[in-house]
Amino acid sequence: MAFPPDFLIRTPEESVRRICVSLLEEAHAASKRLDDPNDGEALHDFRVAIRRLRSTIRAWREVLRGSVKKKHAKALKGLQNATGAGRDAEVALEWLETQRQEINAMHRRGLDWMVDRLGTRHRAAMAHACEGVREAFHAIEDDMLDAVETMHTVVHLSRPQASRTFAVALAEKVREHTEELVRHLMQIASLDDRDEAHEARIMGKRLRYLVEPVREFTPEAGEVVKRCKNLQDILGDLNDCHVLREDLGAAMEQAAVEHARRLHEIVGGEDAERLRQEIRRSHRPGLLELTRRVQQRGRALHARLEEEWLADGAHDLLEETGRLASHLERLATPNLEIERKFLLEGCPELPAETYAVEIDQGWLPGKRLRERLRRRTGPNGTEFFRTIKFGEGVQRTELEEETTEKVFEALWPLTEGCRVSKRRHVVPDGSYTWEIDEFLDRDLFLAEVELNDPAEKVVLPEWLAPYVVRDVTGTKKYVNLNLAR
Secondary structure, eight states, X not given: OOOOTTGGGSOHHHHHHHHHHHHXXXXXXXXXXXXXXXXXXXXXXXXXXXXHHHHHHHHTHHHHTTTSOHHHHHHHHHHHHHHHHHHHHHHHHHHHHHTGGGSOHHHHHHHHHHHHHHHXXXXXXXXXXXXXXXXXXXXXXXXXXXXXXXOOOOOOTTSOOOOOOHHHHHHHHHHHHHHHHHHHHTTOOSTTOHHHHHHHHHHHHHHHHHHGGGTTTOHHHHHHHHHHXXXXXXXXXXXXXXXXXXXXXXXHHHHHHHHHHHHHHHHHHTOHHHHHHHHHTOSHHHHHHHHHHHHHHHHHHHHHHIIIIITTHHHHHHHHHHHHHHHHHHHTSOEEXXXXXXXXXXXXXXXXXXXXXXXXXXXXXXXXXXXXXXXXXXXXXXXEEEEEEEOOSSEEEEEEEEEOHHHHHHHGGXXXXXXXXXXXXXXXXXXXXXXXXXXXXXXXXXXXXXXXXTTOOOOOOTTTGGGEEEEOTTOGGGSHHHHHO
């Protein structure tokens, strides 16, 4: 699901619901792939969509209160738990196979036995996922979709309040999640601090899932997601080590019991040769070797965590999320553009302090909203911008942010058929700045001036007044988007 260009400045109630609908759609698409035996990523994609949905509901529960029912949250938790064993077994099997060529033949007996044990668990979990999980999700999917797609707003006419934007609310959440994540990170003192490492891993995921929906709106979000992914990989691998070490401990107990039972049976039959063979076939040496390797891997991961995160990494994350939050707050406060526009009969003789910039503008396709791309070349070099404007007449709301040349070049072809090209002469005039637009793709000259108040009276400067045909402020014909069409 694509989010609208003004996604960040809509209300938290609306934007959060759009995120939930998008995640429900992702989970639905992944659930349809669960019964495909050749689709190895279906279970993973389904789990990730469910996990992101649960995380979004948790982070924004005050916004979604009354829409997402307790039975929905309980069912989603059940779905994640039901698929967890299969994913854990799959990860462990992948790591065990990487060890096969590094251990000797005696140790491979234990490895084969462990692979068989985990393979049985994985197949059983996958069978359950294919048969039950999809049906369980579909049983709540429509009800959840209906609940989050519908929003009711209460307006008190006697107590008008300024609406709070999603960007401002998100900035607060980003700061809260980051502080909690860093707090757990700072309490990890050794490899044995499993609980704190687990909490830090969960908070890293929650921060990442919180920020991911706005990556396309701000580059700072992409940097935070990238850093959270790095932390998630380290802590995830560390958690896998803890889980596999526990599995190996339980496996050694079971293997010992099975081995003792076989030895007891053989001794009862008084077959000495078979007894010697059975003693040599013990799985214990291989399981012990795998345990040693898992512990070694865990120590290496903890050392990496200390180097990359427990030293300066957490501080760097605080700075990055701080920049993101500040940027979100700036985006949430659109510029109020108050201006007058005049049609000119030609380009006037301009004062000496004038400078010019070349501007190419194009509009992306859309129905309710049209996003504008702008390339501006002047004394400061070439700059690129993405802009959305709302309203008509003297006073309009403008939301603009600078972007990169790469983003501009990728989107510019989509504006074909809806562009304007002009040379803008910028003329300082006392407390005002006049902009004279000389259109390069048609015979047209317009003058604009920004004001401090919609009721402010405009006094035309002497160098401009003889060229003014009339005031065209609010005239749709002279709106740049309409000229581009």
